[in-house]
Amino acid sequence: MGLALLFVIWLITLASSWFFFAKTWWMPAGASAAAAGIDRQFAITYALMGIVFIAAQLALGLFVWKYRDKERMQSHYSHGDTGLELIWTVLTAVLFIGLNLAGAKAWSEQRFAPASPDAIKVEVTGVQFAWYFRYPGPDGKFARVDPANIDASAGNEAALGLDTTDPAAKDDIVTGTMVIPVDREVEIELRAQDVIHSFYLPSMRFKQDAVPGLIIPMHFRPTQVGEYEFACAELCGLGHYKMHGVLKVVSQAEYDKWLQEREAEKAAQ
Ligand SMILES: [Cu+2]
Numbered sequence: 001m002g003l004a005l006l007f008v009i010w011l012i013t014l015a016s017s018w019f020f021f022a023k024t025w026w027m028p029a030g031a032s033a034a035a036a037g038i039d040r041q042f043a044i045t046y047a048l049m050g051i052v053f054i055a056a057q058l059a060l061g062l063f064v065w066k067y068r069d070k071e072r073m074q075s076h077y078s079h080g081d082t083g084l085e086l087i088w089t090v091l092t093a094v095l096f097i098g099l100n101l102a103g104a105k106a107w108s109e110q111r112f113a114p115a116s117p118d119a120i121k122v123e124v125t126g127v128q129f130a131w132y133f134r135y136p137g138p139d140g141k142f143a144r145v146d147p148a149n150i151d152a153s154a155g156n157e158a159a160l161g162l163d164t165t166d167p168a169a170k171d172d173i174v175t176g177t178m179v180i181p182v183d184r185e186v187e188i189e190l191r192a193q194d195v196i197h198s199f200y201l202p203s204m205r206f207k208q209d210a211v212p213g214l215i216i217p218m219h220f221r222p223t224q225v226g227e228y229e230f231a232c233a234e235l236c237g238l239g240h241y242k243m244h245g246v247l248k249v250v251s252q253a254e255y256d257k258w259l260q261e262r263e264a265e266k267a268a269q
Contacts, residue, residue, distance in 0.1 A: 002068025006061040013057035020046060031228060031249070032204040033221040034110060039205070041103045048095065110206070115187035115219035120180060123189040125160055126197030126210040126232060127152065129239030132160055133178045135259060137171025142189070144169075150193070160193075173262045179248045181255035182225050190216040198234035201247060207233060222249040 019025045030039055123134040123142055136142050143166040150161035156174040163169060180186050190199055192210035200207045206220050222228075232243030250258070 002065040006065040009057060009061035009064065013054060013061075017050060017054055020050065027202045027205070028228075030203065030205055031222055031224040031226060032206070033223055034106065035203075035205045035223075037106045041106055044102065045099055048099070052095075110218050110220060111208075111216075115217070116185045119185035119187040119219060121187050121189070122178065122180065123191065124178075124199055124210070126190075126192045126199065126236070126243070127159060128194050128237050129232075129242045130155075130159070130176060131178075131197075131199070131230070131232070131243060131245060132156065133175050134160065135173040135175075135262070136168075137173060137263065139168055139171055141168040143167075143172050171263060171266075173259065173266060175262065177245065177248065178230070179250060179255060179258050180222060181252040182222055182249050184252070185219050185221045187217065187219045190218060195236050196234050197232045197236050197243065199230065200233035201228060201230045203228040204247070209234060225249050225251065 027039075030036065121136050121140065121142075123136075125132045125134070134142060144163040145161045146163045147161055149158070149163060151158040156176070157164075157172070160174055162172060162174065188199075190208055190210045191214070192212045194212060196212070197210040198207060199210055201220075203226075204220050204222060206218070208216060208218050210216065226249055228247045228249065230245055230247050232240055234240075236243070
């Protein structure tokens, strides 16, 4: 029985690790300026944690077999080994604090370093169960939103509760599709209207919770034209599965044209 358990434990360990070695379970190819650095950090974390995981599970299998039930075996009580406990506590602390320090730069650059002055501003709002994208228009200013104006069934501007008496509201564009130009930084202001959502763009290596009552600024720079999936990564209710869509990264000219068309549509209303 001990030997059978050893093989089962080793088999589960090696089979599940194989998917990570083979990269069957991995993110789509990175398409943002920060992707390479974040992937490097991921790879280091996976390699270190993989070594610890495999070593621990192999040892577990061995011990299950070594200390299997034998005739006239007596159990005995132990107070533990202070030296060993110190070693593994310190090693674990060094590993976790070290990984945090190594990843701090990649993490904080998207959040705490200011976006470049020519960044495109997009306000992203998570609502049960849709994402809305707001562009400030030529004035570069987002108008006020007021919860009293919210009409979720009307969608877009009304779903955000845009205050149309604010002069800055005239050129605010609200859409359900996110279009941005390639090689320009995008400064996102992340909001949530009701519960916690999470804006996740795997190809951009961008992921951040959207929290009601907070405006969270973050930025990234797409480096390749294309269509990339985004999704809500925080279980937010029955319609959570609907909160996904496509980010379109296009040329600057295409972006300008798209934005002008939206402005013209709005003016015609
Ligand atoms: Cu959500």
